[in-house]
Each structure stands twice: as C-alpha cells, then as structure tokens.
Amino acid sequence: MSSLNKMLGIMTLFSDQKFAWTIEEMEARLSLPRSTLYRYLRELVDAEFLTSLPEMGYTLGPKIIELESIVQRQDPLITASRPLMKELVAEFGGVAALCRNYRQKVLCVHQEQGADGFRSGYLKGQSRPLLMGSASRVIFAHLPNQMVAKLFDDHADAFRLAGLGSDIEAVRQSLKTIRQRGWDVTIGQVTSGVTGVAAPIFDGRENVAGSLSVVLRRTDLSEERLSVIADKTTFCARAITRALSDSGEEESNPNVRPGRSLSRLIPTI
Template sequence: MPNSDAESDPARGTSSSSLERLISVLDVLEESPAGLTFDQMLEVLQLTRSTLYRYVKILSEAGLITSLPDLGYTLGPRVAELDYKMRAQDPLIHAARPVMTELSRSVGGVALLCRRYRDKVLCVHQEGFSETFRSAYERGRDWPLFKGAASRIILAQLHARVVSRLYRERTQEFAASGLGRTLDAVKASLAQIRHAGWCALESEVTSGVTGIAAAVFDTQSLVVGSLSITVGKTAMKDEEVRRIAERVKFCASIVSNAISARK
C-alpha cells in the first residue's frame, strides 16, 4: 500500500485514495481476533507514522475505534450504535421481520435474513429459536458465498463475470463445496439452483440441520440478499423440503415486493 499522503491514483484523486487508507484501519481491526497496538497496525498497513496517527485520531474521535492501555486498539462503541440504528432504519429488515416471524412459527426453526457484503454474505437479522440447535449463522457473522443455502442462493443470482472471478480466486474452495471442479460445472450447478428458485443444504454451516433459502431482490430486480429457514433435522423427504422451499420462496417474494413498493 502507498506510504505517502502525496501518493495518489490520478484517476481517482488524492482524497479518494486517502479515504480508502482510512477505511483500511477499520478493515485490519475487523479481521483481528484481538486488539492491535499502534506499531502492529503500522506494520500491517505500511502507512507513515504521521498518517496513521491522524487516521487513529479521526476514527477515535468518531467512536469507531477505541483503545485500552496495553491492550491496543479495537472497534469502538459507535459500531454497536450503528448496528442498532441499522436494525431500526433498514427497510429490508422492516419488510422481512413480520414475514420471518410467521415463517419461523409455521415451519418451526430459525429464520435468517442475509445480505451480500463484498464477496461474502452477512446475517443481518434472525427470528425464532430452537431448543435443539444453535444456528452458526448468527447476526453479524459472515460466510463465503458458496457456504450454506443462505449464501449459495445469492451466488446463483450473480452475474457470470462475478462468478468467474470468484472461481479464479477460490477454485479449490469451490471444488470442496461440491459446486464443481470446473467453471462450467460451477455455472451449471448455479443455473439449476437459479431455475428452482431455492436452495436446500444439510449440515453445511450448522451440523444436524437443513437450511432452505430463497433470494430477495431489490427495486431493479438485482439480488440483495436471501431469506431462509433452518430446520433442526436432516434426511428430510423431498416432498417436505419442496413444501417448505415453496413457502420460503413465497415469503422472499413478499419481502422483495415490499421493497419495491417503497420506491
């Protein structure tokens, strides 16, 4: 990464480049399992000391990062505040919450609402509870696009160019997921999921459960996330899986239509 504030990409401008470096401080803290000292961040980010001091000051004053003596820097309390505000303001969560409550009650299990985030999928809301399992797809936890029904149904809706790039970057992981050992095989597998309109997988993310998911689309008919139900059993009969899947598809369509109606 650049180590001078004067260095910039002419096509994007100095301010854009500086903002990306500022955000990179949050990125490195997000990926760290524990706090990082200033010198540790300096080594990872390869910024000048004065630049990192300025970024740390800005982020600290905004409450986005915080520090404790001898423990280093971590994400700050503002992140929790933003999470609360997102749950209160996100139109997708508003539209999905009552549908998810009913889906969880009628089918039995845990309903999840997930969003695509960069090249991964993030659970943004959860409804329902099971005494037999605890879903590993907890709110705020991210998973790869090819891992689990809630993720894979989103992957199936992405443009072929995106799928091709992801396959080039994670060929072995795609093969291990069972989607295919060649790009053509992966595209064929995703086409089947897309045609069905739902995806069901057993013990992919949480052992001993079945996840059944359908895609949620925005006002431009682009995939924005997924709605899914996690049922605390496996080896379900095909007719039972299809019955639940059609219900999940219907619920996802209600959410998609509710978003479109807000235009």
C-alpha cells in the same frame, strides 16, 4: 497508499481474535510511525469510531453500535423481512437468516431465533463465500452470467469442492436447476448436522438483493416436510421482494430523475 486508506486500515484490525490493540501492536502491524498513528487514532476517537481502554489499548467505539442500530431500523431489506422471519421460526423452529451479497461475499445481516434455542453457527455479522451453503448458493445462482464465468475462471477448484461442477457448462446447469426450482437446500455444508433451506430475494428489477433461509438442526427431513418449509420460505422471500419494489418506487428520491431502473436495492458489485 493514501492517508485515508491507512486510517481506515486501523479499523480493519479489530476481529473476534483481537478485540483491543495497543499502540505498539499497531505500530508493528501497520508499520506507521507513532506520531502519525496517534494522529489517526485521535481522529477516530474524536469521531467515536474507536475508544481508548487504559492499559488495554484501543477498541471499537460507540459510533459502531449507533450506526448499526440505524441500519437495523432503516434498511428496507431488514425492516421488510423481520416480521416474516419471526413467522418462519414460530412455525418451523430453528433459525431464520437474512443474507445480503456485497461484492463477492454473502453477509448475514439479521437473524431470528425460534423457541427451540438452536443457534446457527453462521451468526449475524459474519460472512461466507458465495459457493457454500444454501443461503449463498441461491444468491449465486441468480448473479449475472459474466460474473459466474469470471469467478469460475479464478476459482475453478472451489466450484468442484462445492459440488457445483468441474467445467463451466456443468456449473451453469447446476445453477439453472437451482433457479428453476426457486429455492435451494444444503445439508451439513456450512455446519455438520444442520440443514439450510434458502430462497432468493430480488429488488425492483431482476437483481438478487439477498436470500432468506431457514436453518434447522436436523439432517433427516422428509421430502414432504422439506417441501413445506421450502414453499413457505419461498413465499416469504417473494413477499419481501414485493415489499422492496413497492417501497422502492414510492420512496424514490424525487430529486433524482427516474433515468435508470428504480428501486434497485442491491449494492453495486
């Protein structure tokens, strides 16, 4: 294992469960000698990724907050979505969530809260598996076939649990249904008593970039009400898709010859 790897390993220690680590704890967890650990820590503290709290150990530093704020201001997906998400919660209440898929998980990258004070249990910065909850499933339904096949091979039981089917053909059919409808709804799959309605967001080509969802603390939405919410969510998601492909084309770096698809804002998987 490379030293770079080991140093980055320090950054992955921090969690909601453990916000500060002492040298002793890191030494035990990472089984690195003290002097090496101190060397890594000095680098990370100098670069402001960590900061030292006397008597409490080390914790995350100011750089994390600075970089995240750059993402919030500059990420095309987030900046395009924010105003539409405010509209959604103004109309329906609850919470609007913007999710993005990175590799094999779905991360909530932004949220807007409505006036009713409801907070989703799936907060910004938290990630969920690809199969549970409408925000994840609607992304999953648009992933390449071969990736679906591979995931099914590896985690067939998870597919059954999620109610997506017990063989690959049934799964394909479930996903096709979601694709054809253009949106997805799940009730109580992430948090009991909560309904989520989600629509996919695409980049300039046909790749899923993420999903837009509306989350309400209800389980008894009427067919008509659900359809109104789903329509508006889908409409907003399409508007974001359009904004992404437009900005992608005009902002594309002129130093890069347009070889492959432009405006692909989905990270590589």
